[in-house]
Amino acid sequence: MKVVGITTQQEVFVGSRTRNFRINEFIIIEDPQQKELMGEVVEAHTFNRYIPLNIGGDFIDNSVLESLKSLGYNIDEETIYIGKVRLLNEALYPVLTGSDIRLPKFHEVKDLMIKATKEEGLVLGTIRNTDDMAVEMDQEFQNLLYTYEDEGLCQQREIPFILDLKSMHQYPHIGVFGGSGSGKSFGLRVLLEELMQHNIPTIVLDPHFEMDFSETASYFEDKTLDFTDRFKCLQVGYHVGVKFQDLSAQDLKNLLDAASNITDAMNNAVDVLFKNRDSFQSFYNRLRMLIEAQEEGSLDKIENRIREADNEEERKAWIERRELYLSYDKTCPYSSVRGIMWRLKRLDNEGIFSKDIREIEEGLQSGKLIVVQGNTRILQVFSTYLLNNLYHKRRDYKDSLYKNTVTDYFPPFIVVTDEAHNFAPKGYNSPSKSILKEISQEGRKYGVFLILATQRPTLLDETITAQLNTKFIFRTVRASDIQTIKEETDLTVEETRRLPYLRTGDVFISSASMGRTIFARIRAAITSSPHTENPFDELKNKEKEDEEKFMNIIKDKLPIMETDLIQLISEIEKEFNITFTKDTLEDRLKILSQKGLISREETIFGYRYIMSNDE
């Protein structure tokens, strides 16, 4: 292996007659005039001068090559391997052509590859094409993980990729990009598993209800690690909600908007009607009374009501309504108030106002991973409220340390979300965007970090993208997203060209703390997502299940005469509490007989269903 061709201080070509080069492989160039130079293969080619690419010219067919092989000549031996190598550090002079090349030993690349030990960092996967160097790897880096390859679960063969957790303080925030099916959600899952192992307080916004860690993946035979005590799934409206008293007018408007889009007039009406420290009841009552007053139609009619009140209580109530009418009717049109009212009711019915976020806070305090689940709209709004709340708690605590005042301890934490472009979209405002932006810009100082995953980095707010210091880039096919990635990361042109062809689970990790891009494979996740069943399998299974159930019901009733169906229906209803109509029962019997589970025969009285012969 030698350096060939024209060289520069940054890039050289290397050639070999025997060894094929691999992309992302490290090699050492022994330049006699400079010290040893380390480089990474960025392009690999092979070439055989006897099998030219000559369109329209002679084309060598296989039979001739076979014949030559029989004569003792193997044309493959003429293949030469060429790699383009980029030096990690610029050399002082262009590399001397003809310099020898060798593969590095593990200790020579250790500092480049491994920035943290298993205890200090997140073991996320392996660095691809490092198996040659991994042979002499220190014990502590061996057998840390499994990867999932085409042939199934594999022992670790390569150098592990360990994300240095502490460097997050200097280089905060992580972005996870990749199209659907690229392994992005898997990558996120592995990341979260690692965070749980380190007991890092984490909030996961999970619009897909997929971040459940209680099931061990099917390919692990024994339960290696149990996460059940380290995470908690909480659903918005069911386990957690908003404390109405803590809401600001803006929060409330966001919430109402999430229930259903609100108009400018309603927006205005909320500003006028909502008082700080309102409880849900007080706000609700105010709205209700205003509506009743407005429904009367005019001040005169309300006055009438006051005069004609049956008792003191009713009179008082109507006086109150008159006050409200006088102060708000001009500014708050009836239709807007009605609109606010039904949205408020809807939120209340979803249970949002009946709960609070105490459970989340407690979870974080004890270093757990809290998964907040809900549909995207609700989650957007709830997260706004939640993150504002938690971020400021943490901030107040940190600030109080400087100011020497006493505030309750609140731990640093990490915020994780999939489909981040929904929470911080580019180009328009979304309720959660401002808080995410704030965290992205100054969260580092308070120990609050973001992990944002999205399949459309182009749609993610640019200020936030710019703050993501570590990026995991999985397979990406859309040209516009590749363009964004090109602009936002230090991926080279060659690497971005490979993006559409990456295998699922292979990822480029561009990290400011590493100083270069690493090509890695995410390790096999220990737990599995609840959504892994193929929907088509599900249909099949469901059908089978139904069939079996039905079979059990009618088994004892066989043989069934066509004329007895009505009676059979009532029997089934009595015994199993399931009601069939005559048509559906007949249909299902027919289907069973078509499938050969029972047989159908003709008698003089009509059809009769009996047990299949072979049973």
Add this chain to the structure above:
Amino acid sequence: MEKLDNKHLALYEAKGGIVGVDGSTNRVGGAYPHFVEVFQGLAKSTLINEDPIYMADIHSPLFSDIPKNILEEDAKKEKERETKNRLLSDIEVKVALEAAKKYKPYGIIMDGSLIRYYIYSYDLWMELRNECEERGIILLGVIKDIKTTIIGEILGEVYPEFKINAYDRELLFGILDYGEVIVIEDEVNSKKESGYSSVFMRSSLSPTVIGMDIIDSQKPYLEEMSRLVFTLTPENSRGVPLWLDLVDKEVQISDAIMKNLLERYLDRDIYERFFVSERARRTL
């Protein structure tokens, strides 16, 4: 004609493989006598990949072995061509001879007609011929561009009224089927007296025909060798056995190599004075 199967070829391998021989020449400089010609011959065995046999020679009219006045113009062009042909065929026969001794192959395939060697390098050729006959090495010449007029002449004799006056290559173009062979009776072969037997064959899908010469004592092997050539020729090629193409490619002396050689080994003054033509300095 059938292609040989791999078992048959394996037999050849066991018996020493096949050697391909080719020569190449290139020249640098301008018109006579200001040029240098380099000749290179290569014999490459299918069996032994390392260390093929290379030989080279160099010639310039300025430094001729025969003392003569280079300013004398008479017949120099004709002389030069002859010298060139002689040197090239010499070197090819030399490498073939060396290969016969060193590799002891089953057969040697030479690039071009064997008659060239008979004409230009008689002594060396006879040595090679004897060597091969002694050792039982089959000697075959493959002619890419046939230049004979055998068929035309015979047709002319049979049908004098047509006044046929054509080369074989013109007459045979597109006439033969893929794999079809014409064996030329020795009585009509003009190469007979030089000691050769010949065939024509369409060895690829291309309509042109190639020729093959074998020394007359080995005539019984002609069919077998034709099949070998046929087997080694890619269906969609120009009709040349791939092995000869490979040898040809390796023996080739490129202009760049020539230039580098001269610049490196010649005194710059001599190089510029004698061998750089005005044409070579043109940049536009």
